[in-house]
Amino acid sequence: MRVASFNVNSIKARLPRVLEWLDDSSMDVVLLQEIKTVDADFPRLEFEDRGYQVETHGQKTYNGVAILSKHPIEDVRRGLPGDDADEQARYIQAVIQGLTVASIYLPNGNPVDAGPKYPYKLGWMARLRDHVRDTLLPAETPFVLGGDYNICPTDGDVYAPEKWAEDALCRPESRAAFRRLLNLGLTEAWAALHPGREHVYTYWDYVQGRWQKDEGLRIDHFLLSPQAADRLVACEVDKSPRAKEKASDHTPIWVEIADAPAQRQAA
DNA sequence: ATGACAATCAGAGATTGA
Numbered sequence: 061m062r063v064a065s066f067n068v069n070s071i072k073a074r075l076p077r078v079l080e081w082l083d084d085s086s087m088d089v090v091l092l093q094e095i096k097t098v099d100a101d102f103p104r105l106e107f108e109d110r111g112y113q114v115e116t117h118g119q120k121t122y123n124g125v126a127i128l129s130k131h132p133i134e135d136v137r138r139g140l141p142g143d144d145a146d147e148q149a150r151y152i153q154a155v156i157q158g159l160t161v162a163s164i165y166l167p168n169g170n171p172v173d174a175g176p177k178y179p180y181k182l183g184w185m186a187r188l189r190d191h192v193r194d195t196l197l198p199a200e201t202p203f204v205l206g207g208d209y210n211i212c213p214t215d216g217d218v219y220a221p222e223k224w225a226e227d228a229l230c231r232p233e234s235r236a237a238f239r240r241l242l243n244l245g246l247t248e249a250w251a252a253l254h255p256g257r258e259h260v261y262t263y264w265d266y267v268q269g270r271w272q273k274d275e276g277l278r279i280d281h282f283l284l285s286p287q288a289a290d291r292l293v294a295c296e297v298d299k300s301p302r303a304k305e306k307a308s309d310h311t312p313i314w315v316e317i318a319d320a321p322a323q324r325q326a327a
Numbered sequence: 328a329t330g331a332c333a334a335t336c337a338g339a340g341a342t343t344g345a
Contacts, residue, residue, distance in 0.1 A: 069333075069344085070333090070334055070335080072334095073335095094344090096334075120336090121334090121336070121342095122335085122344095168343085168344065168345055169345095170344085170345070210345070224345090229345060265331090265332075265345065266331085266332040266333055267332050267333095268332090277345070279345080306333095309332090309344085309345085
């Protein structure tokens with residue numbers, strides 16, 4: 061099963077781009093971030109016409125996540141547990157053919173020095189870790205958490221690390237929180253399959269020809285449970301959508317998860 | 328230090344993003 065993650069930076073502004081990419085790629089499941097619309101205004105018919113089921117967790121103007129799937133979607137959960145007062149739509153989870161998937165839009169966190177945004181980011185990461193530790197891992201089932209993590213795990217994931225050292229995407233506290241998540245026993249799919257490979261990006265700012273100069277950041281990731289990691293066969297970044305007119309500033313990343321092995325017969 | 332660019336809401340310009 062192929063699962064992609066794509067921060068579209070507004071599903072309405074990006075609809076033709078996303079549809080043409082869906083037609084060209086062969087994804088079973090697509091995790092979207094920054095749909096920037098409420099559920100009622102999500103263009104679901106266009107996706108249903110292409111054979112995708114649609115589940116959204118939207119919000120007016122900002123954030124918003126969604127799951128598209130060619131297979132039935134079960135047990136949908138909206139919102140990250142741990143703070144009932146948090147109204148930002150950044151997490152949706154579901155089960156598809158026995159695989160738990162989540163679409164994650166982790167807070168950006170800038171500015172670091174002032175205001176609530178950086179504490180909110182670190183708090184959100186702590187809540188995600190709690191959810192993984194207390195609910196997802198104990199189930200001992202395969203899961204993939206895909207999305208825009210707004211974290212550059214290492215300096216090799218940044219075009220100019222010295223310029224970004226104090227940014228919320230690169231700060232030591234941000235990277236430590238990301239490692240704490242991995243240290244629960246998760247596998248970061250790209251890093252696992254492309255060890256040592258640097259300067260492969262999933263985001264390029266619109267300004268100053270960043271795309272043309274390949275000055276980007278790797279901030280979109282897939283984190284896999286042990287049961288999913290055992291079945292991981294591929295993880296790739298598809299740069300082609302970023303080159304188009306009216307592109308998102310992100311490009312899709314996808315993983316291929318092998319079918320579950322047949323149950324071993326009792327002796 | 329600012330703005331480079333894109334999107335939203337609104338119907339101009341502020342806010343957000345990474």
